Amino acid sequence: MQALRKHIHPGWFIIAPLLILVATLYLSPILNILWLSVTDPEPGFGNYAKLGESDALVRIIWTTVRICIITTIFSVTLGYSIAYAMVHCHQKQKNYMLTLLLLSFWISILVRTFSWLMLLGRNGLVNGALQDIGLIAEPIAFMRNELGVLIGMVHYMIPYAVLPLLVSMEALDKRVMDASRNLGATGTQTFWRIYLPLTLPGLVASTLLVFILSLGFYVTPAVLGGGKVLMVAEYISVQLLVTLKWGTAAMLAALMLFGVLAMLWIMSRFMKLSTVFGGAAR
Amino acid sequence: MQDKQFMKEMLTDSAHAYKDGRMDRRTFLALCGASGVAMSSVMAGDAQAAADEVVMWNWGGQSVECHGSAIGDAFTASTGKGVKFDTSGPLEGKIKEMVDSGNVTADVADADLFNAVSLGPTGHLEPIDYSVVSKEKTLPGYALEYGVSVILYGYAFVYDTEAFGDNPPQSWADFFDTAKFPGMRSLYKWANGSLEAALMADGVAGDALYPLDMDRALAKIKSIKDDSLYWGSGSEAHSMCVNGEVSMGMIWQNRGRNIETDTDGRYKLVNNQALAMPGAYIVPKGNPAGAAAMQFIATAQEVPAQLALLECLGMTPSNPAAFGEIPEDQQHYAITSAMNIDKIVYNDPTWWGENGGDAVNAFLEAIS
Amino acid sequence: MLDTAPTGSLQIRDVSKLFGSFKAVDGINLEIQKGEFLTLLGPSGSGKTTLLMMIAGFLDISHGDIALDGSSITNIPAEKRNFGMVFQGYALFPHMSVRDNIGYALSVRKRPASEIRTRVDEMLELVQLQDFAERKPTQLSGGQQQRVALARALCFAPPVLLLDEPLGALDKKLRVEVQEQLKDIHKRVGTTFIYVTHDQEEALSMSDRIVIMRDGAIEQVGTPTVLYERPATKFAAGFLGKSNFVHQAGKTFALRPEKIDLRAGQGNEGARASGVIRSITYFGSMQRIIVDTSAGDEIEVDIDVWRNQEMLSEGADVDLLWNDEAAVELRET
Numbered sequence: 001m002q003a004l005r006k007h008i009h010p011g012w013f014i015i016a017p018l019l020i021l022v023a024t025l026y027l028s029p030i031l032n033i034l035w036l037s038v039t040d041p042e043p044g045f046g047n048y049a050k051l052g053e054s055d056a057l058v059r060i061i062w063t064t065v066r067i068c069i070i071t072t073i074f075s076v077t078l079g080y081s082i083a084y085a086m087v088h089c090h091q092k093q094k095n096y097m098l099t100l101l102l103l104s105f106w107i108s109i110l111v112r113t114f115s116w117l118m119l120l121g122r123n124g125l126v127n128g129a130l131q132d133i134g135l136i137a138e139p140i141a142f143m144r145n146e147l148g149v150l151i152g153m154v155h156y157m158i159p160y161a162v163l164p165l166l167v168s169m170e171a172l173d174k175r176v177m178d179a180s181r182n183l184g185a186t187g188t189q190t191f192w193r194i195y196l197p198l199t200l201p202g203l204v205a206s207t208l209l210v211f212i213l214s215l216g217f218y219v220t221p222a223v224l225g226g227g228k229v230l231m232v233a234e235y236i237s238v239q240l241l242v243t244l245k246w247g248t249a250a251m252l253a254a255l256m257l258f259g260v261l262a263m264l265w266i267m268s269r270f271m272k273l274s275t276v277f278g279g280a281a282r
Numbered sequence: 283m284q285d286k287q288f289m290k291e292m293l294t295d296s297a298h299a300y301k302d303g304r305m306d307r308r309t310f311l312a313l314c315g316a317s318g319v320a321m322s323s324v325m326a327g328d329a330q331a332a333a334d335e336v337v338m339w340n341w342g343g344q345s346v347e348c349h350g351s352a353i354g355d356a357f358t359a360s361t362g363k364g365v366k367f368d369t370s371g372p373l374e375g376k377i378k379e380m381v382d383s384g385n386v387t388a389d390v391a392d393a394d395l396f397n398a399v400s401l402g403p404t405g406h407l408e409p410i411d412y413s414v415v416s417k418e419k420t421l422p423g424y425a426l427e428y429g430v431s432v433i434l435y436g437y438a439f440v441y442d443t444e445a446f447g448d449n450p451p452q453s454w455a456d457f458f459d460t461a462k463f464p465g466m467r468s469l470y471k472w473a474n475g476s477l478e479a480a481l482m483a484d485g486v487a488g489d490a491l492y493p494l495d496m497d498r499a500l501a502k503i504k505s506i507k508d509d510s511l512y513w514g515s516g517s518e519a520h521s522m523c524v525n526g527e528v529s530m531g532m533i534w535q536n537r538g539r540n541i542e543t544d545t546d547g548r549y550k551l552v553n554n555q556a557l558a559m560p561g562a563y564i565v566p567k568g569n570p571a572g573a574a575a576m577q578f579i580a581t582a583q584e585v586p587a588q589l590a591l592l593e594c595l596g597m598t599p600s601n602p603a604a605f606g607e608i609p610e611d612q613q614h615y616a617i618t619s620a621m622n623i624d625k626i627v628y629n630d631p632t633w634w635g636e637n638g639g640d641a642v643n644a645f646l647e648a649i650s
Numbered sequence: 651m652l653d654t655a656p657t658g659s660l661q662i663r664d665v666s667k668l669f670g671s672f673k674a675v676d677g678i679n680l681e682i683q684k685g686e687f688l689t690l691l692g693p694s695g696s697g698k699t700t701l702l703m704m705i706a707g708f709l710d711i712s713h714g715d716i717a718l719d720g721s722s723i724t725n726i727p728a729e730k731r732n733f734g735m736v737f738q739g740y741a742l743f744p745h746m747s748v749r750d751n752i753g754y755a756l757s758v759r760k761r762p763a764s765e766i767r768t769r770v771d772e773m774l775e776l777v778q779l780q781d782f783a784e785r786k787p788t789q790l791s792g793g794q795q796q797r798v799a800l801a802r803a804l805c806f807a808p809p810v811l812l813l814d815e816p817l818g819a820l821d822k823k824l825r826v827e828v829q830e831q832l833k834d835i836h837k838r839v840g841t842t843f844i845y846v847t848h849d850q851e852e853a854l855s856m857s858d859r860i861v862i863m864r865d866g867a868i869e870q871v872g873t874p875t876v877l878y879e880r881p882a883t884k885f886a887a888g889f890l891g892k893s894n895f896v897h898q899a900g901k902t903f904a905l906r907p908e909k910i911d912l913r914a915g916q917g918n919e920g921a922r923a924s925g926v927i928r929s930i931t932y933f934g935s936m937q938r939i940i941v942d943t944s945a946g947d948e949i950e951v952d953i954d955v956w957r958n959q960e961m962l963s964e965g966a967d968v969d970l971l972w973n974d975e976a977a978v979e980l981r982e983t
Contacts, residue, residue, distance in 0.1 A: 054647075056650075060647075063650070124525075144527065175739065175741035176742075176744075178708055178735075179735070179743070180743075180754070180758075181708075181727075181729040182707075182708075182731075182733065182734075183729075183758065184729050184755050184759055185758040198743075226510075226511035227471045227510075227512020227513060227649060228507075228511075228512065228649055228650055230646055235646065238642065240375045241375035241376060242373060242374060242375065242638075243638070243640075243643055244378060244639055245639055246375075
């Protein structure tokens with residue numbers, strides 16, 4: 001025991017129960033999934049081999065990645081403008097905007113999804129209005145397709161994109177921008193050479209957050225895609241609940257996990273991820 | 283043996299006492315510990331059985347009220363046992379998960395008969411006790427070892443009378459003919475019903491559907507894919523019609539009446555070639571209420587319960603004795619009524635139980 | 651060695667700044683000469699930083715006009731004014747190397763890389779940071795960062811350099827050293843320096859002229875000597891160095907502690923006042939003696955320790971002596 005104490009800092013004993021709890025609650029389900037992916041229905045890498053055999057699986061994954069990338073680009077770009085506006089307007093307006101932003105967190109995703117149908121559906125308000133004023137003869141197909149999925153997802157993701165950016169922009173020393181102007185830089189130059197690089201950690205954090213959350217999207221693509229936009233999360237859920245192919249589901253879940261980890265690893269080659277996750281930039 | 287019996291009784295009594303609040307949790311746990319029994323097993327097993335109730339696992343919404351009034355009241359009156367509801371929806375995966383985890387909390391699941399085919403042989407279901415439940419009180423072929431059809435629902439379609447009022451579509455062949463009947467269609471996303479409709483549209487006779495020719499069915503499905511939407515829930519199917527997104531929509535036939543009402547008759551239900559789906563009650567293996575589940579199922583088979591379910595949920599009776607008693611205003615909407623029963627085709631739960639998983643995946647892959 | 655920087659004069663005419671109904675700067679008139687080192691001195695809230703920000707172009711002018719070499723710059727945006735500025739806390743670009751920081755102004759003006767390189771090298775030499783060119787600002791000490799900020803602001807040879815409390819973040823010892831360097835650099839580049847501080851020692855040691863500000867207005871303008879020797883108001887006298895206020899014949903005079911002599915006992919020839927020593931504090935080379943006069947003033951006297959051979963002690967009676975010119979009559983404010 002004495003020897004043990006010498007090698008292990010006593011602090012570890014204090015946090016050990018917590019560590020064990022975290023390990024049990026987080027790691028064991030993940031390990032269980034990995035285990036399931038190589039044991040169900042039979043031991044081996046048969047589930048992973050399906051990726052090579054089934055065009056459909058590859059297509060589902062590709063659809064998912066494509067939609068997530070487009071969603072991320074739009075959410076983060078729009079989120080960046082919103083965060084910028086919030087940081088640079090008056091405190092009172094900023095509070096309004098923040099309230100509206102947070103308000104959307106409290107509205108269930110189902111309600112939001114169906115609201116889009118009411119608004120942009122075939123007989124929705126927008127199509128109705130456009131037809132009434134004679135701008136279009138046939139309703140525009142905003143919904144029940146990939147465009148609909150993207151609209152719904154971007155709408156859902158924007159608050160998630162805004163928050164990390166807001167934190168990053170608020171932490172910025174405004175005098176640095178004054179300094180740039182003072183040194184003769186135009187607004188555009190200041191943005192590209194100073195503002196953007198300095199908010200890059202927030203931008204990366206927001207991109208990661210939105211992309212990873214988008215990967216798990218399920219309700220929005222199912223409803224707004226008219227059933228034709230099948231993403232991995234929904235496919236996994238069907239395999240778990242309907243077709244009972246738990247091995248396939250586990251394999252896809254593991255694949256998403258590894259995909260995200262690989263993405264983080266690649267990014268860590270180019271930048272210090274600790275700055276993205278709020279660590280000190282040194 | 284004597285010892286074990288005593289122990290069990292003591293624990294059951296304690297569980298009662300604990301539930302009623304006469305015994306605190308710590309004492310109860312100590313007793314469980316002393317007799318080497320995990321608390322959960324006592325609670326889940328004997329304790330709940332002793333609590334004199336049956337837990338029905340259904341899909342929530344209207345069905346809680348309807349199952350309660352149509353079956354629960356009569357069941358309680360005849361057995362003295364209560365009925366409770368778990369509304370989380372007994373999908374096949376959830377039943378499997380519940381039984382595999384050893385923590386079975388439901389007695390009767392409102393599922394599909396094909397679930398009985400796929401989950402029964404793998405040991406996830408209790409066999410139906412046909413000394414309590416009657417094979418005569420359902421359609422022939424729908425009383426299986428692990429499940430019995432208590433109601434029927436169906437896949438039919440509705441059409442937009444403003445689009446096709448003069449020359450209404452009559453069959454699945456018309457449904458799939460987007461040249462003659464232009465407009466969007468909606469189909470069920472999880473393959474069931476959609477495949478059969480496609481085959482009938484392609485000329486397969488209603489009594490020669492099984493085994494399903496998947497390639498042929500999917501080819502037909504794909505032929506109208508650009509004009510199709512796919513729904514995953516009854517409310518979605520409903521809204522696609524009510525919002526005018528489709529000119530013809532496959533629906534669960536029990537929704538037909540609502541859609542006709544909600545659109546002021548603009549959409550009309552077509553029952554010709556409707557596919558009758560045996561909705562079944564199945565019992566998860568090791569269910570807490572034990573044999574009482576069978577009495578509950580038997581109660582649901584009785585004619586008054588059958589008619590009450592039709593009235594309340596639009597679910598069609600599967601007990602032939604009830605067919606003749608379907609009231610006038612329900613005739614049109616009940617697929618086993620005198621006016622419909624000759625037009626319908628029947629789902630084969632055995633084919634679906636054995637091939638459903640692959641069929642769903644193949645369908646999803648075809649439409650996505 | 652260095653290109654002679656262009657240098658400009660500034661004319662500030664009746665300039666005011668209102669924040670709502672609050673007058674932060676109130677009707678300032680000021681001429682700043684070419685190549686001058688001018689300090690805006692005042693407590694916080696006196697309007698000195700607001701005035702500087704208006705000169706820089708970061709704040710709009712509510713009323714009045716600012717001109718460079720006679721032509722108005724009031725409507726020219728900050729980025730077109732070509733004024734260098736050293737910010738409080740330096741505001742260096744943390745993601746750029748020292749070299750890129752210094753060369754930024756030339757780089758945004760799209761000057762050729764070779765020219766930027768040469769000019770930045772000159773600047774690095776000027777502030778003696780040749781060995782730190784590739785470091786990031788966070789890898790430098792406070793003093794080094796201050797020098798980078800200075801080099802960055804001077805790199806494009808601005809006619810006017812604005813400095814906003816540039817030494818505020820440094821410790822006292824370093825500050826004295828940097829003051830010397832700043833003065834030296836001012837001499838070498840010849841640019842007009844407008845320097846904001848609340849530290850009177852800094853102001854006295856570096857400036858050609860000092861503007862003492864109070865409540866958004868100018869209290870007094872002058873060379874350090876004039877301001878120190880002949881403060882016009884009680885505020886100016888009290889803010890710049892230490893001062894006693896003596897009331898005689900219905901007037902108030904400012905009297906610097908080091909300009910008073912002490913004699914033991916009472917009735918000495920030429921005594922201007924007499925009193926009792928309340929306390930004596932030892933400061934190494936000098937002693938600070940506080941005397942309560944019979945007229946009711948409290949007077950502080952600084953005398954060299956070597957002169958206190960008479961062994962003055964607390965409670966002793968003393969006479970106070972001073973020359974006529976030591977007592978400065980103050981304007982009522």
